[in-house]
Amino acid sequence: MGLLAGAWLLWWQGIPFLFDWDELIYGSLARQMLESGDPLSLVINGEPFFEKPPLFFWLQALAMGALGVNEWAARLPNAWVGGVTVALVVAWGSHLRGVGFGCLWGLLLLTGYVPLFFAKTGLIDPLFNLGMGLGLGSLLGADQARLVGQSGRAWLVVGALALGLAVLAKGPLGLSLPLLIWAGYKVWHPDPWPRWGEVVAFLALAGGVALSWFALEWRQQGPEWVEQFLRYQWRILTTSDGHPGPFYFHLLAFGLGCFPWAALSLTGILRTLLGKDPGAGGGSRFRRPRFRLGSAAQVMDPCQRAEHLLLVAFGIVLLLFSLVVQTKLIHYTSLLYPMGAYFAALRLQSIWAGHCSSPTLAGSHQRDEVLSRLTLWESVWIGLSGLFWLSLWLVLPWLGGSQGEGLANLGIDLTDELAWGYLKAGVDWPLYTYGPALLLLGGGLAWSIGRHKVWGWVSLLLATGLSAQLAWGWVFPRLLQHTQGGSIHFFRQFVGGEEGSAGLLSGTVGLYGFRSFVPYFYGPLQVPYAAFPAELSAWERTGQMPDYLVTWDPFVEELAELGSLQAIEQRGPFWLLKTSPSFSVSP
Template sequence: MIQSLKPYFILTAAALALYLPFLGAVHLFDWDEINFAESAREMLLSGEYFQVQINFMPFWEKPPLFIWMQALSMKIFGVNEFAARFPNALCGVLTLLTIYRLGKDHYSEKVAMYWVLAYAGSMTPQLYFKSGIIDPFFNLFIFLSIVMVAKAALLDPKPRKWLYFFGGIFLGLALLTKGPVAVIVVGLCILVVLILRSFHFFFDWKDVLLFSLSTLLISFAWYGVEFLRHGFWFFEEFIRYQKELASQSVASHGQPWYYHPLVLLVGAFPASIIALRAFGENLTWTQKEKNFRLWMAVLFWVVLILFSMVKTKIIHYSSLCYLPLTFLAALVMESSRIKRIQYRRSNAFLVGTVGTLIFAAFFLIPLLMGTSLKPSLLATIDDPFALANLRQDIIFPWFTYLPAAIMFITLLFSVRWLWMRELEKGFPMLFGGTLLALQVFLVLVVPRIELFTQGPAIAFIEKVQAEEAYIETLGYKSYAQYYYGKTMPIGDTASFKHFSDSTRHLYAGTASREIPNQQFKAWLLHGDIDKPAYFIAKYPIDENLIAHPNLEFLGQEGGFVFYRRKINEPGSSSRPE
């Protein structure tokens, strides 16, 4: 018994060693990381665990399961970056254990090991488990739901009941993590498999009922309770936002149709390159192998096509593809190793080509950001905000070139071994070296990049938060002012309510979920506030803000401009027209 569990203990220890160190080494990034961490912080402060909030106002975009996890983590570790990212580190451990078990059950221990290697050693798949975003758990729950259905598809009615039950449980958890898109993904996968099997059904009405009831049972833990507490208005806003994501580019996240294929090709390197062979060949023999490969291929294409069609495109929308993609890479590696197929040297060439792009990025970032070549970079940029940020004098010491050096050595040896078809050397070197290069990059380079992107704003927020002041942004959206400003609920609620009521007519054409935030900013600028207010805007300096009678210009740092408004200054009771 102990001997059979030994690989799982070793894998758990290795995963913890990979995902836990340096979790809190850099600030949380705007928007998503700070957004969810702030909602968790406000849960702890307000005691309101069912309705997600931002700035102590309802936040309609996400259900609360992941935020509950972060709140629990913050209860244990305190409100900090480590606590915000800790749930995903655990998700990384669970994911590697899951794919190891699945690879071993459906294929062999070697396929299982290759799958773990491919997932842990590819770029964005390993990066996500060191983040504080929702998607790792969302992806795992959807994946497990589909795996349960895939397993059930091979069984007789009686033994498959429990698989459909647990499939519904995992789908319910996915619903509680990110919302109804989980049902769409799972439903489309089942539909596509049915079509490919000429509608040879692998379930009956009892299976459908059991799957649906278990999904509803879990999802009722929030959706049902929230409906009973607050009625349907919250869900109207929630559903409206989900429709906006699908039908239009939200928050400037519109991208061309090929965005996600390109993101996967480069971001999921090297698994994305190794897996290419699997799209042209079956690489499976038994019915069990063919069934699992079919579901993984369907999951990959459903996610890729679905989120390529959606108007709002963000890099992590296609992250569910990482699981089937790394599985296909593992299948290619094992099939090549045992010579079921011959490894193609053209694949080694592609590995070298895409790998060189990643090496170039690792090398050029410190070179262009921290040397006399920076003016050459600045000359190519027109955006004044980006220019102001990049003009900051941030030092990149010699050791910030280590990720590039590691990547260079990795490519030098792995491409050579792959070309010579010495695969048992080439594959581990490729994935292991990529893993190490990215880990070193995250520790040595990313904190310096963060200083360019948001460092001055967060430094200012952390400086003034001790005054127990309000902190807001003007002209751009951010959540940093709430989390790093340790925002508390509005002090003078009577003044804010009076101001809101008297200015509501000004927001007739505004989406209802946007009104409270806009009114809050207007109150800080024009209302009878009960404590000082600070504002952050982006460069270039807005002359209207400089001339604003209630604002005092404090200065500029990087691409951010800072203002202050004090209590009871002249004009403090002015109203927007």
Template sequence: MSKNLAQILIALSAVVLFLPIQSINLFDWDEINFAEAAREMLVTGDYLRVVIDYQPFWEKPPLFIWLQAISMSLFGVNEFAARLPNLVCGVATFLVLYNVGSQLFDKKFGLVWVLTYAGCFLPQLYFMSGIIDPVFNLFIFLSIYYLHQSFMSGLDNRWVALSGLFIGLALLTKGPVALLIYGLTAIALYLMNRDKLNASFNRVVKQGSIFVTVVIAVSFLYYGVELIKNGTWFFEEFINYQLRLLSSGEASHGQPFYYHFVVLLLGCLPASILMFGALKKYLNDNENQQAFKQLMVILLIVVLLIFSSVTTKIVHYSSLCYYPITFLAAYYLHHVMYKRAEWNRTISIAVLAFTVIFSLALMMLAIVIMNRDLLANYIQDDFVIANMGADVSSSVFDLIPGLIYLISAVLGIYLISNQKRRVGVPLLLLGICLAINISYKTFVPKIERITQGATIDFYEELQGKDCYVQVLGFKSYAHLFYTQKPPVTDENSRDKEWLLTGDIDKPAYFVCKNVDVDLYRGKYPIEELASKNGFVFFRRMPN
């Protein structure tokens, strides 16, 4: 198969894999808040300042939001448009993995790396989401790859500039954490290989200045213009927010140190176990391959240490680790398939054990959804019990993804263990990839309806109505996006107490959870409209 044909097939396969078969509402918070920022950009026409609820939003720079705004201008304000940038990013990522793998080893390695990445739960899932991280991670990975190229070429101008370009784009996507990751990785790489670097100290300084110049030039597109136009206010708030992420459990996301180790172990199966087969030294690797493998290990350690050390821990913070984890797993599988490397019995048992457990968990999820009424008898939380009452269809066919996962894992490991590796590895990875994809398209719509469907339906009914909409007792962005809230004309409307008791000029609608309803029912001049799936809906009319 030619390289061009392989790339076309990879791109088409990625589109089929990530293209939604039905519309799924965006999830509160991380999907909706960025989509809402993009929608408000279109409403206000101000593409330099990120706002949510028409107030400055300093948590993230605007590049990903610009991509969503472009998508919405082409396809409308909807879920597909909000998630399209990550679908495109998924296609680009698979092509990057194939080309980098082919350049480092051969086309077979490139294909194995793509399959390994696609055959992991979280890495595949994120390309069907509307969060920032896939785009940010791709930029960081490309900058790290060109860092490798620059080291191997004696700091060639071309690779140094490309590395700076992608770090600049990463800065525009998620902020200074890009420099922290890149800087620590580059320092570790330099300290471990300074004797091998074919460049004088003066050349290192010169190339460093080229890198910094490119980074500044790219990031100036936003940060420089923002500074000139609006002064230092944004930077002060942005830096304070980043410091809060480091020092406190921002947004109730404080977790133990080992949190990301567990997330990556389970979320990147089977690659998270297969990668350990790559940690031994293989003598038939050339210098370029050994250097890149070392760089991937450094990147994995750097990212894990950074995000395990900060107080705020969220699942996708460590998602950059998907690249080194899947590379190391693909490296091991490639050696097993084509270089007659030993298939490790311990790894075989561990992969089989964890994948069987994961497949059983998928089947258990299907059983729980089918029997959620019975499950409610064992739950103490009234809000969760009410969630379970959502009108969601389910059947024994929901067991299929778990069965595919189980059969693929068992049969794949069996074939690999019996020297049929070139059949067993693709079967293992393709089967798990298919199971994950069917799982997403089977379970995520049901989970969305159970957890938030009632509120989204309520908000959509209020689209186009001249009214206020507010949530009580919990944080949400859903009411902004799904009512398509127009620009605020009365600043009083931001005050919940004013909406509940003040001299309002149009109807005000409220949503609260059933566990908090006694804080509002009978204590404010509001009319209860309905209660559904754990949410209670109120209305207050103007005098």
């Protein structure tokens, strides 16, 4: 399953451009690391980068060393991480509830829209979540080992290493969040209480792995990097950092993004809490036998304990990022995806079991029939969220293919010149780009007929998985051509042309007006950036004025008033301008 998952994630993984900002920032850091040959420094555009530790960039640099500096290499680590993640959830699910359940859990992760898109990106979070999830699972494994009279120390070592690497992937949250979740779980299940010596050894090992990089940075560059890093972490926690949102943002993102199984997940969580689900309550045909410790009367159920840990983790992650962390970005709660997929698999298995079992085998057939039927709210939410995605896959090709004329035909007056620039980027949208919509429509119709049957859900999951892959390979590349294609085309001409051939333009290039990380991956390693005319004036006075400028529609008139410029080319809202020797800026 892990190998199949890795191959599934690799399919068309490198086709779309890296998106601005995050993917391009990380890919540019890895590129710079590879070019400099120094894995211990994080530099972008000649300036130190203080926001993230280096583990993920090391993996990207290794991939780029083997495959070259391209989108495939930048995203390759997450195909590997996704394969390992699916292998682990299939193994754990199989241990808890049987091989069928484990495979279903893994398949849901690979067919939900946002979880699949997320796993195909070049973001840090899949690796970060793998470290935290493995750490929590190992802590639970140590607990279960102690319950049957074993030491559990091997589990503790694995957990400490995993959490230490999670910190090296993204920061202190990689240790603090799992420990907060574990503390909440131990309030629910205080036995067996760990020995204090084991606690100290665990924290020392996890902290030693985590602090290794920070100690090297402190030694090489002094305390500045660590201070700036901690300031950034605090800013993300206490301010919106330019990404505000309502408190229900992450719940809504989960409910829409994890189509088609988000509604099943939330129902599975509620029914597990209340003990009403055939897959979670007493008398379940899916539960493993209970374990007793010696002659003690206390009953130990590893499946129930695992579900309690998942419930605590889901609740803490959702509450923390909804009510405490002010920055609202969709990938901040991506740890919810594997946990939500577990409860969705639990709910889906109970639906199938209620319609495939006989009274003789089930023993309580009428109860299973009632609990296995989709509720009204589940059906409505699945239908509405499906319509949302269907509309998206229809509207994007229509808007792009009509170059915005479709809006005018509908009487919609788009006054924003920048938006018009994006729409008129000259991107070809052939009819097959409606493929994701047609697949989803077919799967949705099949599900509407057989939503209580195995074949209905198999049709929908197959349709969502394939439509997501087609959207990744057909829709997203064209969408990024609209939003970034012109800028990428211009900067590529200074490092080797569109296809890596000889450079089409000689000279230096600068970026003016809009902030972008496109040049540092697709163009020269260092491209000066100016946000205001005063900075152009400083370039002029010091003799550092670039030969060319790449800018945006909103700033063209502003630049035209400042000096003599020659427009070389326009692509969408992006402009390539040549500066003349007489170019000057009034102070």
